[in-house]
Amino acid sequence: MPQTDFVKELPNGLVLLGHRMDHVASASMTGRLPIGSSHDPVGNEGAAAVGAEWWVRGAGDRDTRQLNEALDMLGCRHSESPGAEMMNFSAAQLARCLPDVMAIAADVVRRPRLDDENFAPSRDLAIQDLACLEDNPAHKVTIMTHERYMPFPLGRILYGSVESLKALTAECTREHLLGRLSPRGAIMAVAGRIDWQEFCDLAERHFGDWSADAPPPLETLPAKGGFEHVQKDSAQTHICLAHKSVPASDRRFEAARLAVTILSGGMSSRLFTEVREKRGLAYHVSTSHSKVKDYAGLFTYAATVPAKAQETLEVTVGELRRLGEGIEQEELDRAKTQLKSAVVMSGDSTASRSMMLANNWRLLGRIKTLDEMTDDIDGVTVEDILEYLAEFPARDFTAVVIGPEPLDMAAIQ
Amino acid sequence: MDFRQTTLDNGLVVLAEMNGDAASMAMGFFVRTGSRDETEDVAGVSHFLEHMMFKGTAARSASDINRELDDLGATYNASTSEENTYYYAAALPEHQDLLVDLLCDMLRPALRRDDFDVEKNVIIDEIARYEDLPHFKTFEKTLATYFRGHPLGNSVLGNNESIRAMTLEQMREYFQRRYSPGNIVLVAAGNLDFDGFVDLVADRCGGWQAFDVGRDLPPAPGLTDTVVMTDTNVVRQHIGVMSPAPSLQDDERYAAHVAATIIGGSTNSRLFYALVDPAIADMASMTYDGMDGTGGFLSYLSCDPHRAGEVMEIFRGELGKFMDAGPTDNELTAAKNQQAASWTLGSEMPMGRLMRIGFNWMYRRQHVPLDETIDRLLAVTGEEVLALVRTHDLLAASVFALGPIEEL
Numbered sequence: 001m002p003q004t005d006f007v008k009e010l011p012n013g014l015v016l017l018g019h020r021m022d023h024v025a026s027a028s029m030t031g032r033l034p035i036g037s038s039h040d041p042v043g044n045e046g047a048a049a050v051g052a053e054w055w056v057r058g059a060g061d062r063d064t065r066q067l068n069e070a071l072d073m074l075g076c077r078h079s080e081s082p083g084a085e086m087m088n089f090s091a092a093q094l095a096r097c098l099p100d101v102m103a104i105a106a107d108v109v110r111r112p113r114l115d116d117e118n119f120a121p122s123r124d125l126a127i128q129d130l131a132c133l134e135d136n137p138a139h140k141v142t143i144m145t146h147e148r149y150m151p152f153p154l155g156r157i158l159y160g161s162v163e164s165l166k167a168l169t170a171e172c173t174r175e176h177l178l179g180r181l182s183p184r185g186a187i188m189a190v191a192g193r194i195d196w197q198e199f200c201d202l203a204e205r206h207f208g209d210w211s212a213d214a215p216p217p218l219e220t221l222p223a224k225g226g227f228e229h230v231q232k233d234s235a236q237t238h239i240c241l242a243h244k245s246v247p248a249s250d251r252r253f254e255a256a257r258l259a260v261t262i263l264s265g266g267m268s269s270r271l272f273t274e275v276r277e278k279r280g281l282a283y284h285v286s287t288s289h290s291k292v293k294d295y296a297g298l299f300t301y302a303a304t305v306p307a308k309a310q311e312t313l314e315v316t317v318g319e320l321r322r323l324g325e326g327i328e329q330e331e332l333d334r335a336k337t338q339l340k341s342a343v344v345m346s347g348d349s350t351a352s353r354s355m356m357l358a359n360n361w362r363l364l365g366r367i368k369t370l371d372e373m374t375d376d377i378d379g380v381t382v383e384d385i386l387e388y389l390a391e392f393p394a395r396d397f398t399a400v401v402i403g404p405e406p407l408d409m410a411a412i413q
Numbered sequence: 414m415d416f417r418q419t420t421l422d423n424g425l426v427v428l429a430e431m432n433g434d435a436a437s438m439a440m441g442f443f444v445r446t447g448s449r450d451e452t453e454d455v456a457g458v459s460h461f462l463e464h465m466m467f468k469g470t471a472a473r474s475a476s477d478i479n480r481e482l483d484d485l486g487a488t489y490n491a492s493t494s495e496e497n498t499y500y501y502a503a504a505l506p507e508h509q510d511l512l513v514d515l516l517c518d519m520l521r522p523a524l525r526r527d528d529f530d531v532e533k534n535v536i537i538d539e540i541a542r543y544e545d546l547p548h549f550k551t552f553e554k555t556l557a558t559y560f561r562g563h564p565l566g567n568s569v570l571g572n573n574e575s576i577r578a579m580t581l582e583q584m585r586e587y588f589q590r591r592y593s594p595g596n597i598v599l600v601a602a603g604n605l606d607f608d609g610f611v612d613l614v615a616d617r618c619g620g621w622q623a624f625d626v627g628r629d630l631p632p633a634p635g636l637t638d639t640v641v642m643t644d645t646n647v648v649r650q651h652i653g654v655m656s657p658a659p660s661l662q663d664d665e666r667y668a669a670h671v672a673a674t675i676i677g678g679s680t681n682s683r684l685f686y687a688l689v690d691p692a693i694a695d696m697a698s699m700t701y702d703g704m705d706g707t708g709g710f711l712s713y714l715s716c717d718p719h720r721a722g723e724v725m726e727i728f729r730g731e732l733g734k735f736m737d738a739g740p741t742d743n744e745l746t747a748a749k750n751q752q753a754a755s756w757t758l759g760s761e762m763p764m765g766r767l768m769r770i771g772f773n774w775m776y777r778r779q780h781v782p783l784d785e786t787i788d789r790l791l792a793v794t795g796e797e798v799l800a801l802v803r804t805h806d807l808l809a810a811s812v813f814a815l816g817p818i819e820e821l
Contacts, residue, residue: 023434024761056680057690064690068681072747075754092758124692128717132695134648135547233646235544267467267479277475280534283542305541334483341486341505347436348603348762 005357005369006196012211013184016203017357017367019191021350027098027192028350030358031089031109034185034215037158038084041176044168045153045160046126051177052082053122054114060107064118067104076101082158084150084292085218086187086362092351095193099202106206109186114177119170127166130159137402141230141238142301146290148228149242149297149398151220183207184214187361191353220295225398229406237309237403239302241317241412244392245289247296248363254376255388256289260298261335262385263287263323268334270319275302281312287320293363298394306404310411317412320394327382340374416780417607423623424595427614428774430602430766438509438603439763440610441501442520443771446591448571449495449564449705450628455579457571458587460493461536465584466500467491468528470518475528481515488764495556495565496705497775503764506604510613517617520597524588529581537577540570547647551713551815555653558640559709559811563633594618596626600771603763633657633707639812639821647816649695650721654712654728656810659801661703661776667790668797669805673701673710674748675740675798676731676807681747683731688714694724705776710807718817725812725821732807739799753787 006018037048057064071078076093089108093101133140146155159165188207190199246252264271264287275285282304290297300320304312346352347370360367368376401407415431447459468475482489482502489502500519504512543549553568560566571579599618601610635657659665677684677699688697694716702711716724740748759765760783773781814821 023432026758026761065681065686068679068685069743069747072679072681072751073743075750075757077751077755077758093754094757097754121690121692125689125695128649128692128695131648131717132715135651137545138542235541236538238545266483268476268483273476273479276535277479278531280531281538283535283539303542303545304538308538334480337486338483339486342488344505345437345488345503350761351758 005367007367008200010183010204010208012208013182013186013214014203014207014210015187015361016200017187017189017361018194018196018199019353019357020194020196021192021347021353024193024350025094026092026350027095027190027194028092028354029090029101029105030189030354031105032086032187032358032362033089033109034182035087035177035180036085037082037156038153038218039180039215040153040160043164044172044176045156045164046158047168047173047176048082048087049126049129049158049160050123050165050168050173052080052087053125054118054173055087055112056080056108057118057122058113058115060111062107067108070104071101074100084154084158090351090355098194102202102206110207110210114174116170119173123165123168126159127162130162130165137232137234137238138301138303141240141400141402142299144228144230144400145240145242145299145398148224148226148400150290150292151223151295154220154292154295155223180215182212182215183210184212187358189354189357189361191357192350223398227399227409228401230400230402231404232402234403235305236303237306237401237405237407239309239313239401239407240399241300242297242398243394243396245296245298246388246392247294252384252388254380255384257339258332258335258377258380259323259385259389260287260289261338262327262331263319265335265338270323271316274319275312275315279315281308281315285312285316291359291363309403310407313407314411317394324386324389324393327385329382332380332382332385336377336380339377343370343373414782416782418780419611421594421615421619423619423621424593425618425621426598426774427611428598428600428770428780429605429607429610430770431605431607432603432763435603435763436505437503437763438506438601438605439501439503439767440512440516440599440601441499441767441771442516443598443600443775444498444592445496445596445626445628445775446498447494447496448567448569450591451567454575455583455587456568456575457536458579458584459498460569460571461532461576461579462584462588463491463493463498463500464532464536465524465529466519466522468532469523469525470521471523472518478515478519481511485511487512493569495567495569499771501764501767503603509605509610513610513613514617517614520592521621522588524581524585526581529584533576536570537573540573540576543570547644547649547651547815548715551651551653551813552711554640554642554815555655555711555811555813558638558813559636559655560633561636561638563631564629565633565704565707591626593624593626594621595623598771598774600767600774602766602770628705630706635809636811637809641814641818641821643817643819644815645817649715650718650814650816650818652714652721652725652821653813654714654810655709656807657805658701658708658710659703659805660706660708662706665801666701666703666708668793668801669701669703669708669710670752670790671745671748671793672798672802673699674752675744676735677712678748679751683735684712684728687727687731688724693720693727697728710805721814721818721821729808736802736807739795739802742795745795745798749791749793753790756783756787
């Protein structure tokens with residue numbers, strides 16, 4: 001088998017990752033810059049969120065319109081979004097357009113205009129995004145739970161507050177963003193119909209002479225934890241619970257991932273079966289793993305009509321705990337098949353493969369081939385999962401509830 | 414891509430596009446039925462029935478189905494719209510036969526009373542879920558406003574009253590009226606063995622009884638109403654706008670895709686520069702929503718409530734300008750390239766191919782290779798786009814607003 005996965009670190013610290021797929025016509029890129037909302041200065045929370053809006057309003061010789069038009073002409077589907085630890089860029093296009101898109105990407109990454117004129121609308125959009133959360137309680141409850149559960153400021157809401165956004169000026173935001181902009185800690189991943197050497201040559205040409213010091217690392221404070229009820233006359237009561245787990249770099253991570261799959265992986269999963277299928281309590285209930293580097297949690301979300309919320313909460317927590325009491329070999333085999341199958345099928349998608357590479361590097365400091373991923377899954381036993389669950393039992397929850405009435409949280413303690 | 418097709422004696426059409434390099438295979442049943450084919454007393458039955466398809470057959474219980482799907486490591490789901498109900502799954506090629514056996518069986522559900530009663534609660538909770546998503550509700554109510562009095566205005570989910578009152582017998586009757594093999598197409602895509610596929614499908618589905626299925630296709634009324642639903646619990650002002658557009662059977666649909674992309678399809682669109690770039694609205698988009706025998710341009714706007722009037726004025730101004738002068742050459746090329754790339758990328762996964770083939774057949778009963786579709790798209794001229802928006806007046810629209818404001 002010819003090599004399909006590649007890593008190269010440029011002398012300036014920029015990490016290039018690649019996965020070659022010969023049966024597709026596209027190439028997708030995922031870029032990550034070491035500018036996260038966690039790094040927002042105190043009093044200026046929301047700087048990275050405004051930054052993600054502001055960043056693509058003109059770069060190099062092009063203004064906003066020229067930049068957007070150039071990318072559309074190349075059939076490039078792109079998006080930019082802030083994250084807790086990094087700013088995310090993605091671009092998917094036909095592989096033959098990749099060299100032209102790379103040239104524009106270099107302008108965007110290294111030479112954003114960040115001009116005064118475009119600052120106010122970028123900040124206003126962040127203020128509106130914050131308000132939009134009120135009209136999406138399912139999303140808001142998850143964000144609020146992250147904020148309480150994660151060490152400060154890792155879970156802090158991306159948009160800050162209206163006050164902190166209004167306190168931002170073009171000068172201070174620009175200074176903060178450019179102060180963290182560095183190839184050290186930056187990642188550029190590509191997957192699709194590529195020639196790795198050509199891609200590296202392109203990257204060298206556009207990014208080789210870029211240099212800056214590594215941005216300072218993040219210092220964190222203990223999490224707030226606890227329970228909170230937000231009163232809202234909503235049609236459903238939205239519940240989010242968090243409890244401790246292991247980060248992706250931990251040897252027990254695959255066991256944790258399989259535990260989540262048994263709980264919430266498909267329609268035969270425990271939560272779906274007990275909460276929805278048998279009792280008809282809720283349309284949606286699920287558990288997922290957080291994706292922050294050094295600190296982990298399992299987040300469980302359920303929503304149902306208010307009259308059934310307490311029962312849904314108790315049945316859900318009951319299932320999280322029952323998992324630690326025993327797992328059938330058949331359940332584990334099924335969970336393994338699901339995860340492995342998803343890994344293999346991702347081999348058809350350039351967008352998901354490039355994102356996986358970038359996530360691997362960010363969370364593990366290395367990439368995993370599709371074969372390695374399936375081998376890791378295969379290596380886990382029922383005992384491994386029970387051992388993990390004994391060490392990280394479903395208790396000491398952090399929880400947020402949005403709905404007309406509070407719930408009795410003593411019932412899950 | 415190697416395309417094959419066959420039709421069973423009972424009228425079930427089987428289509429497949431094979432790609433031996435793909436890592437997976439996908440398959441799906443597309444049924445030409447949805448909320449537009451419902452009467453008022455069974456509002457929501459198409460979608461409720463979609464849920465019941467996972468609840469067991471003569472040979473399998475609901476938990477058998479769930480377990481078998483997960484045992485195959487399949488990615489699966491189902492969806493119901495105004496016009497279609499479809500059931501689909503993707504799995505590794507080695508599981509082809511097991512997946513075919515399971516999906517074919519699922520399409521002949523047992524419809525057991527206990528399952529029906531429990532699932533009612535899930536549907537009622539699903540209705541509540543969307544009630545908390547004003548963005549979603551705006552889309553549904555915009556269609557209801559534009560198509561009032563026409564079956565396309567029917568809600569897919571139905572409502573609490575219709576779901577509570579629905580009987581199992583009504584659902585059985587609906588199934589027996591709509592799920593004829595001639596009203597269904599089975600599609601497969603990706604890495605699969607076509608002959609083996611057809612043999613097994615013939616064995617499992619060949620006995621399905623055929624009967625006539627129709628669909629009322631009254632002309633769309635094309636209403637130009639404005640409905641304001643005041644809800645002070647909603648924080649943003651959500652506005653949906655719908656105006657006439659070609660149907661999915663019409664060759665003008667290509668020009669319609671291009672027009673919608675230029676007006677509101679990306680960060681390079683007219684609405685983006687007029688409304689989102691200056692932060693007057695946080696969302697301003699337009700899509701072309703083609704349907705059976707009719708169609709609409711569907712726009713969505715979200716903004717601070719006190720700016721709703723200003724947003725509508727700018728929005729109408731942009732549409733007026735576009736109808737006067739049409740697109741620039743650069744806009745036309747950028748929009749076509751963007752749309753072509755999007756279709757190409759969307760077709761790289763077997764699931765994307767499956768959807769394209771399925772919907773092509775549902776609306777036009779033909780297979781068009783992706784290359785030909787893209788060639789036709791790239792041939793769209795500025796004159797075609799201009800002619801289209803002059804015959805389909807973008808301002809002859811219905812408007813639905815949800816949020817704090819009392820009038821618009």
